[in-house]
Amino acid sequence: MIVAEHLTKRFGQKQAVSDVSFTVAPGKVTGFLGPNGAGKSTTMRMIVGLDRPTSGSVSIDGRSYSSLRSPLTEVGVLLDAKAVHTGRSAVNHLRSMAATHGIRRSRVDEVIEITGLTSVARKxxxxxxxxxxxxxxxxxxxxxxPHTLILDEPVNGLDxxxxxxxxxFVRHAASEGRAVLLSSHLMSEMALTADHLIILGRGxxxxxxxxxxxxxxxTTKSVRVxxxxxxxxxxxxxxxxxxVTSRGNGYLDINGATAAEIGELAAARSLPLHELTPTTGTLEDAYLKLTGDQVEYKTKEVR
Structure with missing residues (x-):
C-alpha cells in the first residue's frame, strides 16, 4: 500500500505539488492521470525517494522507500525506460541489478521471457x-x-x-493482491485497465x-433515438x-430523460422507434471536463 499525506514540493518559486494526499490500495489498479505539468512524475519520484518533499510524507507499507532493506523485492518501479547503460545487453543489465539484491540468475531469465525479450536478450x-x-x-x-508496482507510461511506444x-499483466498483478500505480495518457486504455483513479491538475x-x-x-447520460x-x-x-439534439437521418440525442420514459412517450403517441439506446460518457469525456481549466500547456486550436 502506498500512502501519501499532504505532499508538497517546490522547485524554487515553482510549486509542482501542493498538499496531495491519496492511498494506493492493494488488489487494485490505480490510474494516475493529469495533464502535462500536473505533478504526476514529481509525485512518483517522491514516492521512491528521488525527490524529497518540501513538506508532507509518503510511505510504502508504512515505511519510507529509503528505509526499505531490499527495495527491488518490495517495489517495482518504471519511471524512465532510458535509465540503462546503453553498452550493456538486456541480460547483463538485469543481472547487474539482480546481483545488488542477491536475486537468482534464473529470475533474470524468467522476466526476460515474461516481457518478450528472449530474442534480443543479448543485444x-x-x-x-x-x-x-x-x-x-x-x-x-x-x-x-515485488508486491507494489509503480509504472509511469508503461505502454509508451508499445505495439x-x-x-x-x-x-x-497489471490486471493479473492486482488480482494477486499487489498494489499497482499506473500512469498513462491513453484514456481508452486506462478505461480498460484501472479500477480507481487519482487525477491531478496543477499539482x-x-x-x-x-x-x-x-x-x-x-459525464452526461443521454439516449440515442x-x-x-x-x-x-x-x-x-x-x-x-x-x-433534444437532431443528428439528421431520423437520429436524435435526448438528454434529461431515460430510455424507458422516451419509449413510453413514443408508445402513447403510436410513434415508431427503430432504435432506443442509452449512452454514457467516456473516461476521456470526464477527464477533459475535470481538467479543462487545469491545463498548463495549452495548444492553439486548429481551424
Missing part, C-alpha cells in the same frame, strides 16, 4: 526501439517479484500486442474515486428539463 540496450526499451524497463521492475500484454488532487464513479459524476417520425418525438420529449 545492446542502446540499439533498442522505444517499445523494446519499455519492455526492458518493465522487466527490471518485475525482477524482485498493440504489447499494450494488451501490459493491460493483462492538486482533482478527483480520487473509483473509475465508474468519476465517469458517472462528470432513431425514428422515421423523429421530429414528432423531439417535439413531444422537449421540455425545460429535457434537451
Amino acid at each position: 545492446r540496450a542502446g540499439g533498442f526501439s522505444l517499445g523494446m526499451g519499455q519492455r526492458l524497463g518493465i522487466a527490471a521492475a518485475l525482477l524482485g517479484d 498493440p500486442e504489447g499494450v494488451m500484454w501490459v493491460r493483462r 492538486r488532487v482533482l478527483a480520487d474515486a473509483p473509475l465508474a464513479d468519476i465517469v458517472e459524476q462528470w 432513431r425514428s422515421p417520425r423523429a421530429r414528432e418525438i423531439a417535439e413531444a420529449a422537449a421540455s425545460d428539463t429535457v434537451s
Whole structure:
C-alpha cells in the first residue's frame, strides 16, 4: 500500500505539488492521470525517494522507500525506460541489478521471457526501439517479484500486442493482491485497465474515486433515438428539463430523460422507434471536463 499525506514540493518559486494526499490500495489498479505539468512524475519520484518533499510524507507499507532493506523485492518501479547503460545487453543489465539484491540468475531469465525479450536478450540496450526499451524497463521492475508496482507510461511506444500484454499483466498483478500505480495518457486504455483513479491538475488532487464513479459524476447520460417520425418525438420529449439534439437521418440525442420514459412517450403517441439506446460518457469525456481549466500547456486550436 502506498500512502501519501499532504505532499508538497517546490522547485524554487515553482510549486509542482501542493498538499496531495491519496492511498494506493492493494488488489487494485490505480490510474494516475493529469495533464502535462500536473505533478504526476514529481509525485512518483517522491514516492521512491528521488525527490524529497518540501513538506508532507509518503510511505510504502508504512515505511519510507529509503528505509526499505531490499527495495527491488518490495517495489517495482518504471519511471524512465532510458535509465540503462546503453553498452550493456538486456541480460547483463538485469543481472547487474539482480546481483545488488542477491536475486537468482534464473529470475533474470524468467522476466526476460515474461516481457518478450528472449530474442534480443543479448543485444545492446542502446540499439533498442522505444517499445523494446519499455519492455526492458518493465522487466527490471518485475525482477524482485515485488508486491507494489509503480509504472509511469508503461505502454509508451508499445505495439498493440504489447499494450494488451501490459493491460493483462497489471490486471493479473492486482488480482494477486499487489498494489499497482499506473500512469498513462491513453484514456481508452486506462478505461480498460484501472479500477480507481487519482487525477491531478496543477499539482492538486482533482478527483480520487473509483473509475465508474468519476465517469458517472462528470459525464452526461443521454439516449440515442432513431425514428422515421423523429421530429414528432423531439417535439413531444422537449421540455425545460429535457434537451433534444437532431443528428439528421431520423437520429436524435435526448438528454434529461431515460430510455424507458422516451419509449413510453413514443408508445402513447403510436410513434415508431427503430432504435432506443442509452449512452454514457467516456473516461476521456470526464477527464477533459475535470481538467479543462487545469491545463498548463495549452495548444492553439486548429481551424
